[in-house]
Amino acid sequence: MTSESVNRDVSERCPCLSGLVLGDCCGPVLAGERAAPTAEALMRSRFTAFALGDRNHLLVSWHPDTRPATLDLDESMRWYRLDIDSTQAGSPFDADGEVTFTAYYRRGAERGFLHERSRFTRSDGRWVYVDGVVG
Incomplete structure (x- = not known):
């Protein structure tokens, strides 16, 4: 799988709210130009993918054992803020x-909001999302 081309302005603020512009933050991860170095960085890129409607990045970054065959995104939802509450392990x-x-x-x-504890692992040397507990 490769990431689909989604209209993005890399000079705009990254939707993950890291304080960086998209081109210096999640943009290269979504484009497949570099791997996320940490579980948190992958989480941020996945939030950005939801915010930008990048279905392919979401699927590519999902562990093959838990990844759905297809993913339908609700285009009426606008994801606008991400707060990282805590991280456990997930370093390089x-x-x-x-x-x-x-x-x-x-x-x-x-x-509304979604509160989740997400699990990540490395697969073929890259961080991937395994699953999460919403609550």
Whole structure:
């Protein structure tokens, strides 16, 4: 799988709210130009993929044992804020990691959030999302 071309301005602020522009943050990970160095960086790139509608990056960055065959994104949802609540392991030197986050969205007049503890592991030397517990 390769990441699809999604309209992105790499000079705009990265949707993951790292403080960097997209071209210096999640953009190269979404484009497949570099691997996410940590579980948190992969989590940030996956949030950015949701924010930009990059279905292919979400699938490519999902562990093959838990990845769905297809992924339908709700185009009416606008993901606008990501808070990393905690990380456990997931460094460049770890094999597994966990990231707890809160992601905020809008759908029309509705506002909401998703709070999840996500598990990550390395597969073929790259961080991938395994699964998460919402709550």
